[in-house]
Amino acid sequence: MRRKLILAVLILLAFVLQGTVFQTLSIASIVPNLLLILTVSFGFMRGKKEGMFVGFFCGLLIDIFYGSMIGFYALIYMYIGFCNGFLYKIFFDEDVKVPMVLVAGSDIAYGVLVYGLQFMLRGRLDFFSYLQHIILPEMVYTVLLTAVLYRPLYRLNRWLTENEWEGPKLP
Amino acid sequence: MKKKNQYKMKTKHLITMMTILCLGLIVLSLSTSFSFAPVRNVLGYVIVPFQNGINEVGNWMTDQKNGFQSMKKLSAENEKLQKQVDELQAKNTTLSQDQEELDRLRTLYNLDTDYSEFEKVAAQVIGKDTGNWYSTFLINRGSSDGIAVDMNVIADGGLVGIVTETGAHWATVRSIIDDSSNVSATVTSISQNCMVTGDLQMMDDGKIRFIQLTDKEDQVQEGDKIVTSSVSNKFLKGILIGYISEVSTDANKLTKSGTIIPAVDFNDIQEVLVIKELKQQKTEDVTSEESQTPDDSTTPTPDPTQDAQEDEKQ
Numbered sequence: 254m255r256r257k258l259i260l261a262v263l264i265l266l267a268f269v270l271q272g273t274v275f276q277t278l279s280i281a282s283i284v285p286n287l288l289l290i291l292t293v294s295f296g297f298m299r300g301k302k303e304g305m306f307v308g309f310f311c312g313l314l315i316d317i318f319y320g321s322m323i324g325f326y327a328l329i330y331m332y333i334g335f336c337n338g339f340l341y342k343i344f345f346d347e348d349v350k351v352p353m354v355l356v357a358g359s360d361i362a363y364g365v366l367v368y369g370l371q372f373m374l375r376g377r378l379d380f381f382s383y384l385q386h387i388i389l390p391e392m393v394y395t396v397l398l399t400a401v402l403y404r405p406l407y408r409l410n411r412w413l414t415e416n417e418w419e420g421p422k423l424p
Numbered sequence: 425m426k427k428k429n430q431y432k433m434k435t436k437h438l439i440t441m442m443t444i445l446c447l448g449l450i451v452l453s454l455s456t457s458f459s460f461a462p463v464r465n466v467l468g469y470v471i472v473p474f475q476n477g478i479n480e481v482g483n484w485m486t487d488q489k490n491g492f493q494s495m496k497k498l499s500a501e502n503e504k505l506q507k508q509v510d511e512l513q514a515k516n517t518t519l520s521q522d523q524e525e526l527d528r529l530r531t532l533y534n535l536d537t538d539y540s541e542f543e544k545v546a547a548q549v550i551g552k553d554t555g556n557w558y559s560t561f562l563i564n565r566g567s568s569d570g571i572a573v574d575m576n577v578i579a580d581g582g583l584v585g586i587v588t589e590t591g592a593h594w595a596t597v598r599s600i601i602d603d604s605s606n607v608s609a610t611v612t613s614i615s616q617n618c619m620v621t622g623d624l625q626m627m628d629d630g631k632i633r634f635i636q637l638t639d640k641e642d643q644v645q646e647g648d649k650i651v652t653s654s655v656s657n658k659f660l661k662g663i664l665i666g667y668i669s670e671v672s673t674d675a676n677k678l679t680k681s682g683t684i685i686p687a688v689d690f691n692d693i694q695e696v697l698v699i700k701e702l703k704q705q706k707t708e709d710v711t712s713e714e715s716q717t718p719d720d721s722t723t724p725t726p727d728p729t730q731d732a733q734e735d736e737k738q
Contacts, residue, residue, distance in 0.1 A: 268554065269475055269478065270478075271554040272554055272562065273475055273551050273552075274478060282627065282628060283556055284552075287554075305442065309442060315554055315555070317463060318596065319553045319560050321453070321588070323449045323450065323452070324446040324447065324448070325446075327449070328446035328447070331439075331442055331446065367555070367557055368557075372603070375604075377624075377625075383625070386624075387556050
């Protein structure tokens with residue numbers, strides 16, 4: 254229960270921060286994707302199921318406030334969380350390199366999906382320009398931020414797990 | 425209870441179920457009859473106070489920073505401004521005389537009212553779209569302040585965008601530089617209509633695109649003013665959009681297109697004014713007509729912006 258509550262707070266916090274503080278920290282009008290970091294980290298640290306739910310709710314928040322099609326971002330983020338959950342098995346320590354690679358891959362997949370489904374189909378065919386100006390800069394910025402944020406998230410996760418183990422032992 | 429414990433859902437089944445749920449939601453939100461407004465409202469109560477708070481802190485910090493500006497600079501500025509005040513006062517007297525004349529002539533000619541006469545609500549921008557693909561933002565006034573969907577939003581005397589969603593104390597605004605925004609506009613110098621469309625590729629340069637301008641006599645020049653046109657059914661007439669910075673003839677040799685430098689600095693919008701006047705009272709058939717407009721929704725896509733299409737040029 255506590256885990257769920259903390260996750261909910263974390264998602265809301267990431268969403269609010271991304272809409273306010275990080276907009277002012279944007280470089281060349283590119284904002285890092287905080288919610289993606291959250292989704293990827295929890296998918297990687299906790300497995301498919303949790304990644305899926307974290308992704309779903311992150312996406313749903315974006316849909317509800319900024320999207321005009323509810324469910325679109327929820328679907329994308331959900332699959333990102335789910336796919337990262339496949340790598341749960343190799344997850345073992347605080348090492349930040351693997352999540353950075355995962356975030357890079359996920360962010361590119363996210364960018365390509367959004368472009369493909371919402372821009373290409375509207376006749377904006379200049380893929381490389383979008384890749385160069387939106388997808389890659391966002392990826393770089395997000396990966397850099399992952400390097401900073403992954404460890405706190407890892408510690409939080411460890412703390413939550415340790416406390417959970419204590420929970421059921423109580424009679 | 426027992427059943428629930430015995431049956432543990434497999435992840436495989438769970439993801440299939442969730443996918444179906446998402447697809448269902450997409451279909452639901454594309455159908456016009458279903459509204460997610462209640463959900464939006466409830467979430468708004470949770471999120472908006474936080475955003476307001478953070479925003480307040482940000483503003484306070486900016487104020488503090490500004491407060492430390494050196495006295496010298498301020499006094500120099502004061503002197504300069506004093507001069508400007510004198511100048512402007514002189515100008516103002518002549519202008520107010522002109523205004524009186526204008527009013528008289530307006531009533532004489534029965535001209536339409538200017539948008540500057542409509543009632544407006546000031547609002548603060550409290551959050552921006554989380555992604556990098558679109559350009560929408562949240563403001564801290566909503567339906568309880570009389571804001572409704574499709575109201576026009578201005579700042580610095582220029583058009584910013586249009587309200588797309590409202591909650592009790594918040595509203596989302598789609599700016600005209602958004603990739604899915606289309607506004608029908610008029611070039612004032614030659615009174616010809618064109619479409620102003622946002623383009624993500626130009627957003628970095630702070631420009632927007634205009635297309636489908638008829639100009640047989642080659643009269644359009646750089647620096648010409650573009651305002652919203654009277655044929656638009658969502659945007660009020662005569663709001664300044666920006667000035668033409670480039671013009672080129674299209675491949676069909678009939679129409680022209682080019683770029684506009686918008687009157688509003690979209691990188692730094694903090695306060696906006698919402699005009700509390702709808703171009704037309706909302707009817708159900710307006711939206712259904714609009715979703716079929718050709719402009720750039722010609723492809724049968726899950727385009728989230730279909731109901732956002734502005735009217736086509738006549």
